[in-house]
Amino acid sequence: MEQPPPDAHELTVGQVAARSGVAVSALHFYEKKGLIRSRRTTGNQRRYTRDVLRRVAFIRVSQRVGIPLTDIRAALAELPEERTPTPRDWARLSSAWRGELDARIDQLRKLRDDLTGCIGCGCLSLYHCRLSNPGDRLGAQGPGPRRLLAGEPPRD
Secondary structure, eight states: OOOOOTTOSEEEHHHHHHHHTOOHHHHHHHHHTTSSOOEEOTTSOEEEETTHHHHHHHHHHHHHTTOOHHHHHHHHHTSOTTSOOOHHHHHHHHHHHHHHHHHHHHHHHHHHHHHHHHHHHSOOOTTTOTTTSGGGGGGGGOSSOTTTSTTOOOOO
């Protein structure tokens, strides 16, 4: 791939893909969803400012920890356009998600601990298990993994 000159202010979609490790199709998807922006040349080719590389990295990391695209888009809307966000900008955004991430971590720990306990009893069945769910009493509370749903403590 041809490298842009160090003073180039804009990158092609191929250059952004190569630098970010994201497929061109993903960049098009991010643009369609309003996560990144490009301008079109007179030949209808996309051109991205260099700050899009940080935005793409932020999108990828945010997705990896489970942040929905709508939340990512809202966070990116708070950043200044066409300049690389400062460490202070990133700290503000990440602190807004800290509580949600802590809740997810707690939920994953509970899942890990409960799963280990269930497998340890030997029956491998949550429906019939006399230890975890005698008489399927949790089934009356609704569908899904009642004990593991975030924010919904089990009602015994």
